[in-house]
Amino acid sequence: MxxxxxxxxxxxxxxxxxxxxxxxxxxxxxxxxxxxxxxxxxxxxxxxxxxxQEVSAPGDLHARIARQVALRSFLNRAASLANELLGAYGRALVYYLGLR
Amino acid sequence: MVAQAQDGDRKAFSELVRRHQTAIYRVCFRILCDAEDAADATQEAFMRAYDKLSTFHNQSAFRTWMTRVAVNVSLNARSHQRDGVPLDDMLVAADPSVEDTVVRAEAVQQLHGALQGLPFNHRVAVILRDLEGLSYREVAQALGVPEGTAKGWAHRGRAQLKELLT
Structure with a gap:
């Protein structure tokens, strides 16, 4: 150098x-x-x-992320349940509905 | 906390978000220079982290790993970015003196403008090293490159900023 x-x-x-x-x-x-x-x-x-310089994040950012996480978690559980109950048909349904 | 989140504890993940959201938002904002885009990118980064939490193996600090996710999201976001909100609207001066605040805000705005003119890798290396205070090792981890490369990018970014601003 x-x-x-x-x-x-x-x-x-x-x-x-x-x-x-x-x-x-x-x-x-x-x-x-x-x-x-x-x-x-x-x-x-x-x-x-x-x-x-202070850069402030929007006050509702944490709540927005928490809502998304809750929704994702619910969909994951629903998809998992559908898979357990319905097997291949459940997986197909999940993909058809766009849940995953 | 990370281990608890990896075990599916949503409250633990929420606490990780609370602890790191400001730092991650700041990185996104400095890369994207737009308040709304930065908020969207931060949200997307945390969602990606939530989905891929099992791939985090403590080889780096959680913040560094999150920064890498945020840099990748910001890189994608730049390709379809709307016109920016003026920086003045987002920057909160730490110094209460009005005159100092104005002078400082102008200088900061100049620097942000100049940063936008740099190649993406050089810009992010300068942001992480000189604005966020990460070590070269952490910058390298966040960018997924060897330390020497990260150092070279930061050097070139600084040299370009010097030509643009001084």
Whole structure:
């Protein structure tokens, strides 16, 4: 990985000690690398601001999922019962009615 | 809790939904950039999880496994997505200062807009790593790819965002 590719991980604090030292040494002599570093720092500030923003799920989401799960569970049981009682005919009926 | 749900305990599954719905909704919302689509995708993801719960074997955390399901559902949802609700309507600022809120909301909106321009894999890798705070290992598990690939996607996504935003 070249030095410029290490910059985002340098900003994120994800480099090994050796890699961090390589980047620091290069920064001493490269204004271009400094400029790129500043851009990544700006990007990471934006990412941090976005990450901190609260995203609220709809209040009824849990209830919606619970209803779907209850329905699915009921249909599974009904299909299973039909299979037990009617065998192949039950399975055919279940598929015909679109329950599975 | 997961084991109980796998044994057919609906209350246990309901508790898993309660614990993870916000994180899963957030991932869907950040990928899809639309509140209604994200709610639909979250619901679909949990239903798929309910149907396939027996295939979860604790090789990753339940949240990571759920994230993978949600990413797959979101990928499908993107192909027939309606026009988005403005992000402002969905984002609730954590900071109570009005001025800060406006500035921050604009910046966040810019970033979300730029994210939408990235290839799907790069976008999701950045969302999971930099916005959701998952480790590269977890990102890799959620995307079903080797860790090096996940890292490469996140790097390329960041580099593209840097060009677009700074």
């Amino acid at each position: 070249n030095l410029e590719e290490l910059l985002p991980d340098y900003v994120a604090g994800e480099l090994s000690d050796d890699e961090r030292e390589r980047v620091r040494a290069a920064l001493q002599t490269s204004p271009q690398l400094w400029a790129e570093l500043a851009r990544y720092q700006q990007l990471f500030l934006l990412l941090a601001a976005t990450s901190a």
